[in-house]
Amino acid sequence: MTIQKTLSRHLQTALKNLLGDALPPTCKIGVDAAQDLRYGDYQSNVAMALARSLQKNPRAFAEEIVRNLGEIDEAEMEIAGPGFINFRIRPAYFARKLFSMSGDPRLGVATTEHPQTIVIDFSAPNVAKPMHVGHIRSTIIGDTLARVARFMGNKVITDNHIGDWGTQFGMILWGWKHKLQPELLEKDPIATLLQVYKDVNALCKEKAETLEECKAELVKLQSGDTENLAIWKRCIQLTRTGLEKIYDRLDIHFDYWLGESFYNDALAPLVQDLMERGIARESDGAVCVFSDGFHKPQQDPFLVSKDGQWQAVPAIIRKADGGFLYATTDLATLDYRIRQFHADAIWYVVGAPQDKHFKQIFDIERMRGVTGDFRHIAFGSILGKDRRPFKTRDGETVSLQDVISEAIERAGRVVREKNPSLPEEEQEKIAQAVGIGAIKFAELSQNRLSDYIFDWDKMLALTGDTAPYLQNSFVRICSIFRKTNTHFDAITLDSPPILRHDAEMQLARLLVRFAEVVPAILEDCRPNILASYLYELARSFHSFYEACPVLRSEGEERESRLALCALTARVLRRGMDLLGITLPERM
Numbered sequence: 001m002t003i004q005k006t007l008s009r010h011l012q013t014a015l016k017n018l019l020g021d022a023l024p025p026t027c028k029i030g031v032d033a034a035q036d037l038r039y040g041d042y043q044s045n046v047a048m049a050l051a052r053s054l055q056k057n058p059r060a061f062a063e064e065i066v067r068n069l070g071e072i073d074e075a076e077m078e079i080a081g082p083g084f085i086n087f088r089i090r091p092a093y094f095a096r097k098l099f100s101m102s103g104d105p106r107l108g109v110a111t112t113e114h115p116q117t118i119v120i121d122f123s124a125p126n127v128a129k130p131m132h133v134g135h136i137r138s139t140i141i142g143d144t145l146a147r148v149a150r151f152m153g154n155k156v157i158t159d160n161h162i163g164d165w166g167t168q169f170g171m172i173l174w175g176w177k178h179k180l181q182p183e184l185l186e187k188d189p190i191a192t193l194l195q196v197y198k199d200v201n202a203l204c205k206e207k208a209e210t211l212e213e214c215k216a217e218l219v220k221l222q223s224g225d226t227e228n229l230a231i232w233k234r235c236i237q238l239t240r241t242g243l244e245k246i247y248d249r250l251d252i253h254f255d256y257w258l259g260e261s262f263y264n265d266a267l268a269p270l271v272q273d274l275m276e277r278g279i280a281r282e283s284d285g286a287v288c289v290f291s292d293g294f295h296k297p298q299q300d301p302f303l304v305s306k307d308g309q310w311q312a313v314p315a316i317i318r319k320a321d322g323g324f325l326y327a328t329t330d331l332a333t334l335d336y337r338i339r340q341f342h343a344d345a346i347w348y349v350v351g352a353p354q355d356k357h358f359k360q361i362f363d364i365e366r367m368r369g370v371t372g373d374f375r376h377i378a379f380g381s382i383l384g385k386d387r388r389p390f391k392t393r394d395g396e397t398v399s400l401q402d403v404i405s406e407a408i409e410r411a412g413r414v415v416r417e418k419n420p421s422l423p424e425e426e427q428e429k430i431a432q433a434v435g436i437g438a439i440k441f442a443e444l445s446q447n448r449l450s451d452y453i454f455d456w457d458k459m460l461a462l463t464g465d466t467a468p469y470l471q472n473s474f475v476r477i478c479s480i481f482r483k484t485n486t487h488f489d490a491i492t493l494d495s496p497p498i499l500r501h502d503a504e505m506q507l508a509r510l511l512v513r514f515a516e517v518v519p520a521i522l523e524d525c526r527p528n529i530l531a532s533y534l535y536e537l538a539r540s541f542h543s544f545y546e547a548c549p550v551l552r553s554e555g556e557e558r559e560s561r562l563a564l565c566a567l568t569a570r571v572l573r574r575g576m577d578l579l580g581i582t583l584p585e586r587m
């Protein structure tokens, strides 16, 4: 059990003793890690939270609780301020925790009590449109959430819901027939298809005739023309091959690639069903879902306020011309995931501008009586150094492929400078880990909802909260063990470590906290909790290493300090693995 849970149970017992049935069963007995260590390691404000409704003085009530608890094994207690209960963990308790962590491959992280089937929908680029840096956020955040959710013992299904059915195919088909250079297509399918799309798009603006021809190609595709279907399939196949190369370099993989087109046959019956059930109705020839008045107008995704009036913004699920829309596909997709995958939870890692779309989808599901843990995991934009959307010098969107290549090249320079004597092949591998790690860490250390500035120098710096800094810390630990001709994986404790020095205590405190940090990520899908924890851990390791000699100490103390180093390395490696980042042992 984590320390937080143990302390919270203690408080619960005391409160039950004091209040009996007057203790509200839903009362959340929160115990938080303290911000300021001078006041202890953990803190609870439960006395203050309850005192109000009990009409008690919060400080006196806190004292009552502490008195009821008496001596506890884990910590000393103290009342502070208006009624906080502070816990100062005893070194012996930390030492015992570290001891059990040392023999545990999961490093103290318990699996979830209620495992779920979670479908994670992320990345999802569009065929014949570029996968740009905006997709980087979805791809990296989604992959981390999948890793963490899996590690917590859930059944996770990753699904790349690519946009493989859209109006862009009218232009692609026309371009394929009139413009295509097949040799380029084999070499770089994604860029070539994109170029075709751009060229034809430009042409359509000049020549109305071409635009009409493109539209006709699209209609032919939609009505099942064999030639067009074959070209369309080939485009998807080529794109998928190109994308897989990118995902491989990122070490990101999907269980399924069920793109939008997969649901085409389900759309008409779905709309029919929604109409029959009175959830959708016709409006100006289109089929729409309107508000059912369930929410207050402020929270209603089918209403907007205009000039002081609430106006309807229905979800259109069939256009007047009979065509279906993004929303229709998403409803069918959700159905499929519930039916086929038995999903308890479906998480969509998609940019903030689609907020309204997902709110409407989830609300339509509510109207249909479909329930589950549906989340739109939104994120902000990536900006250039000028604080405007991140673009290339000539104003084009930056492609993910180019970002990866540049990251590896830049990292290569850093690695060669740092350690020119390493064999070239190893340098190459390290550059890969550092470059890709840098992009991932820069992403994952942000609050996902804020915009962030894409800054090469900052993300590749060897100091600060960067992947290279963490990788370097890990390398340092590996080199300590190389000097003793062992590997940290071979170190286990025979007895609890000695925690005498402040720096040892601080490192212990953070190591033990790993078990609390990992589950907390999923509460609100925030990988930055883990990223900042790992940074703090690495910093604390450096302070420890400066203050406490390891190899130059002796006997039990040496054993104990080596064990702290080994545990740090293991937590760093496990934590970075959850972020999808590789740690080389040398660099």
Ligand code: ARG
Pocket (backbone or CB within 6 Å): 121, 123, 124, 125, 126, 161, 162, 163, 330, 333, 348, 350
């Ligand atoms: N292809 C979409 C885009 O690029 C993202 C799809 C997200 N997933 C979903 N089920 N809607 O904006």
